[in-house]
Amino acid sequence: MDSDLLLPRPEGLYCPAGDFFIDPMQPVARAVVTHAHGDHARSGSALYHVARAGGALMRERLGAGSVIHEHDWSERFTLGDTTISLHPSGHILGAAQVRIEGRGKVAVVSGDYKRDPDPTCEPFEPVPCDIFVTESTFGLPIYRWPPMHDVVSDILGWLDECRERGVAAVLFCYALGKAQRVLAEMAARTDRTVHLHGAMLRLVEAYREAGVRMLPTVPVSESARGKDFAGELIMAPPSAAGSTWMRRFGKASTGFASGWMQVRGARRRRGYDRGFVVSDHADWPGLLRSVDDCGAKRIYVTHGDGEALIRHLRDTGHEAFPLRSLGGTMPDLRSSEEGD
Amino acid sequence: MRRFAALFEILDRTSSTSAKRDAMAAYFADAPAQDAAWAVYVLGGGKLKRTASSTELRTALARETGYADWLIDDCYQHVGDLAETIALMLPREEQAHEDTPLHVWMEARLPSLGRLESPERIELLREWWRGLPREQVFLVNKLLTGSLRVGVSHRLVVQALAQWADLPTDLIAHRLSGTWKPGADAFAALAGPERADEHAGERPYPFFLASPLEQDVASLGEVGDWLAEWKWDGIRAQLMRRDDHALVWSRGEERLDGRFPEIELAAADLPVGCVLDGEILAWTLDEAHPMPFAALQKRIGKLKPGAKLLADTPVRLMAYDLLELGGDDLRERPLAERRALLATLIEDRGPTLMLSPAVDAPDWEALATVRVESRERRTEGLMLKRLDSPYRVGRKRGDWWKWKVDPYTIDAVLLYAQPGHGRRSGLFTDYTFGVWDGDALVPVAKAYSGLDDAEIGRLDRWIRAHTIDRFGPVRSVEATHVFELAFEAIQASGRHKAGVAVRFPRILRWRTDLAIRDADKLDDLRRLASG
The missing domain is CATH 3.30.470.30 (DNA ligase/mRNA capping enzyme)
Incomplete structure (x- = not known):
């Protein structure tokens, strides 16, 4: 029975043998949290286990009062009848896969992950296991990420264009992970200063403190009133699009960095001038490669429309199931565009 | 084609009409007349006679990639555009490419498909795809399957031509009206000086x-x-x-x-x-x-x-x-x-x-x-x-x-949904609505427009979570939501299951204040139809 290691419950994914939850949606007694994104790290639980590499971000997210145990990569610790260890997932700084050993089996809950190189975090570590729980945010073969070098060239080309036209370039992206990755990737190619929306300041600082080299940044709020932003790069979370905050830039060209930008319809629907394909999730080849790398006998797929991935894995000789087939009940975690 | 692909990319990226007009005018000044003529034709909404079916395109894609048919269908449902689905699923081409001019594609290559038997047609498609960069795979497929839909109206093409030729837009509109045949001479004639007998031909006046x-x-x-x-x-x-x-x-x-x-x-x-x-x-x-x-x-x-x-x-x-x-x-x-x-x-x-x-x-x-x-x-x-x-x-x-006069309105229940296309691809935006016939709900109207983006998003999530059954791309959903629909006319119809057909149905409002029992009855619609 795989369900003695993993069982969906209303509070989140539960491990009966170890009596703990992974990324619970409601307060619980014991939680292992894979990474600091808001849909995974929620405050209110009595005790948290997290990766040390993401400790600072977790304290930021969960609040100073939370009891947080930090663990080194691959360090083994015991919860109930299970032995737990955390391994890099390559998603964002400190993002972990959870390895659970117990009842004579090994399960790995990969959390969110990607296989593409990222200068802001440790690369995904393939962990051999019997049961592999994978995400499938981009679980269709149309999603194959272009090389990051090409995307950065596109962004730089866009900046040059904006400078020529005398307009500001506002790049929207998620404040945790994506923003820092873009800042770090660009640092290898240019040294221009980037203006940051307030929601990104502390997170960028946390990455800097963790030793990640990024472009120099200044808060937008510290610019003098009436400053001319023509030709400047500004980074902001998508929630700032269309807000009064945008007025200060005068004429601006807008871009969005997201895996969803791969599809023209999604690009046009969002109404940004430019879409840049950058994702912190695995693309289709990345998902298939990870399933092969961990050598699991059974694959459970979480997140949204995983049906295509499941069927394709079955067609190619794997035992694959939706996570809900383990029984129990869990609210549908349809991957939102925020989860990118 | 490279030059036209670059124009397409600019048009696709910007939502500013003046930027689109400028980009087209610059292209018309710059491109060889033979190609520019075809650009006018396709950007203005013109299409070629179709020479390959969707099934043939899918077959070629399946052979080229090795993906199963169902997976190709899933991707197509998600993308909402077959030309783009193909461009995204094919292996990425890295090598340098030959550049076939737009007019050669339009006058020779694409029509030549029609003269082949289906199996050769499929092989030729694969050969073309292999020699093209991704954006041109997309464009060639688009030109093959229908119109470009890049947010450019016929009117905007006319304005760009007028800007390039420095002539009044009304004159250009008239010169383009009717059946305009693309060609280098026809393109040059668009920019010629105005003649006194300009209107005497067979071209209609612009309406x-x-x-x-x-x-x-x-x-x-x-x-x-x-x-x-x-x-x-x-x-x-x-x-x-x-x-x-x-x-x-x-x-x-x-x-x-x-x-x-x-x-x-x-x-x-x-x-x-x-x-x-x-x-x-x-x-x-x-x-x-x-x-x-x-x-x-x-x-x-x-x-x-x-x-x-x-x-x-x-x-x-x-x-x-x-x-x-x-x-x-x-x-x-x-x-x-x-x-x-x-x-x-x-x-x-x-x-x-x-x-x-x-x-x-x-x-x-x-x-x-x-x-x-x-x-x-x-x-x-x-x-x-x-x-x-x-x-x-x-x-x-x-x-x-x-x-x-004010349109007719009814309150109807959402019964089926399927994903839209283009800007609405990947979202459930094409809805079928029903009214009560005794204690059963029978479909009476399909409607695509009338909700705002926030409502579309909310309904899309609800549909995914409350699907009862699937028939290809169509999902039947739990009868829960009532919408007020407007339409222009209603007639008795033997071809429709409900016995009535409505004209130009559209959504006026999402009636969250109504339960499904409050929806209208088929008898009321029949009365309207006979009245």
């Missing part, structure tokens, strides 16, 4: 289109400055009398020759060198009102109508404007004068050419009262045209208004 009246009718000023006519529910058409023949052009600028022989026959009597604008209506002799639009539809589809159809469903032209007389372009003359000339011209020529009657009223209030009769008269409302207005080009606000 002047009315705008919906949204403001208070009294704000239009004196009722005496306006001509009111019924808004006929037929096919807008231009009837041209040329040297030895007559031509009928639709509002979509397609030749309707042969479809309406009774109108062409009546036109033979008209003096050479005149052009009428009006509405083709199905109308039996001695009847006070035209037949419903559905009757006319039987005629539209028939290239050579038989004797029985001609007898059962005769048509006539309800003329309301005169654009040319004695070879003179009258479009700059005031409407009052054009109409007087029109009345004299078609007086006593029999019922096939009728003058659209003026609806007289001493004031706006009286006119509003008459307007209530619109439906009984099988019309959609009133047209209001300023008596001193010229005949303009395209949709220009101010002189011509359509003052439609």
Whole structure:
């Protein structure tokens, strides 16, 4: 029975043998949290286990009062009848896969992950296991990420264009992970200063403190009133699009960095001038490669429309199931565009 | 093709119409005339005769990638565009590519597919794809399967040409009207100096289109400055009398020759060198009102109508404007004068050419009262045209208004949904709605528009979470949500399960205040249809 290691419950994914939850949606007694994104790290639980590499971000997210145990990569610790260890997932700084050993089996809950190189975090570590729980945010073969070098060239080309036209370039992206990755990737190619929306300041600082080299940044709020932003790069979370905050830039060209930008319809629907394909999730080849790398006998797929991935894995000789087939009940975690 | 692909990318990226116009004008100045001509054609909405089916494209993709058919279908449902799905699923091409000019694709390569047997066609597609970068795979597939849809209207292409040629837009619009054949000479001719006999050919005049009246009718000023006519529910058409023949052009600028022989026959009597604008209506002799639009539809589809159809469903032209007389372009003359000339011209020529009657009223209030009769008269409302207005080009606000009667509305339950296309790809935006027939809900209308983006997103999530069954891309959902739908007309129909067919249905509101038991009943709709 795989369900003695993993069982969906209303509070989140539960491990009966170890009596703990992974990324619970409601307060619980014991939680292992894979990474600091808001849909995974929620405050209110009595005790948290997290990766040390993401400790600072977790304290930021969960609040100073939370009891947080930090663990080194691959360090083994015991919860109930299970032995737990955390391994890099390559998603964002400190993002972990959870390895659970117990009842004579090994399960790995990969959390969110990607296989593409990222200068802001440790690369995904393939962990051999019997049961592999994978995400499938981009679980269709149309999603194959272009090389990051090409995307950065596109962004730089866009900046040059904006400078020529005398307009500001506002790049929207998620404040945790994506923003820092873009800042770090660009640092290898240019040294221009980037203006940051307030929601990104502390997170960028946390990455800097963790030793990640990024472009120099200044808060937008510290610019003098009436400053001319023509030709400047500004980074902001998508929630700032269309807000009064945008007025200060005068004429601006807008871009969005997201895996969803791969599809023209999604690009046009969002109404940004430019879409840049950058994702912190695995693309289709990345998902298939990870399933092969961990050598699991059974694959459970979480997140949204995983049906295509499941069927394709079955067609190619794997035992694959939706996570809900383990029984129990869990609210549908349809991957939102925020989860990118 | 590289140059055209670069233009397409700019057009696709920006939502600014002026940036699009500038980009096209620069392209027209820069590109070889042969290619520019085809760019005008495809950007203006022109399509080639289709030479490969969707099934053949899918087969070629399956062979090229090794992906299962169901996976290709899943991807297509997600992307909402087959041309793009193919471009995204094919292996990424890294090597340098040969560059085949746009006109070679349009004149030689794509038409050549039609001369092959299906298996060779599939192999040739694969060979082409292998030699193209991703953006050109997308474009070639687009050109092969339909229109480009890049947020460029025919009108914007006309404006860009006018900017490039430094000529008035109305002149360019006229030069492009009708069946314009792309070619280097045709493209160069677009920019040539204006000639005195410019309008004498077979090209239709660009239609002047009315705008919906949204403001208070009294704000239009004196009722005496306006001509009111019924808004006929037929096919807008231009009837041209040329040297030895007559031509009928639709509002979509397609030749309707042969479809309406009774109108062409009546036109033979008209003096050479005149052009009428009006509405083709199905109308039996001695009847006070035209037949419903559905009757006319039987005629539209028939290239050579038989004797029985001609007898059962005769048509006539309800003329309301005169654009040319004695070879003179009258479009700059005031409407009052054009109409007087029109009345004299078609007086006593029999019922096939009728003058659209003026609806007289001493004031706006009286006119509003008459307007209530619109439906009984099988019309959609009133047209209001300023008596001193010229005949303009395209949709220009101010002189011509359509003052439609309020649409019918019903409350109906969402039953099925399927993903949309283009900007709405990957979202469930195409809905089917039903009403009560006894204790069952029967589908009566499909509607695509009327919700805002936030509502579409909310409904999309709900649909995914409350799917009962799947039939290909279509999902049946739990009967929960009620929507208020508007439509223009309703008719009894043997082809529809519910026995009624509605025209131009659209969503007015999401009625979260209603439960499904509050939805309308089929009997009520049947009553509307027979009334």
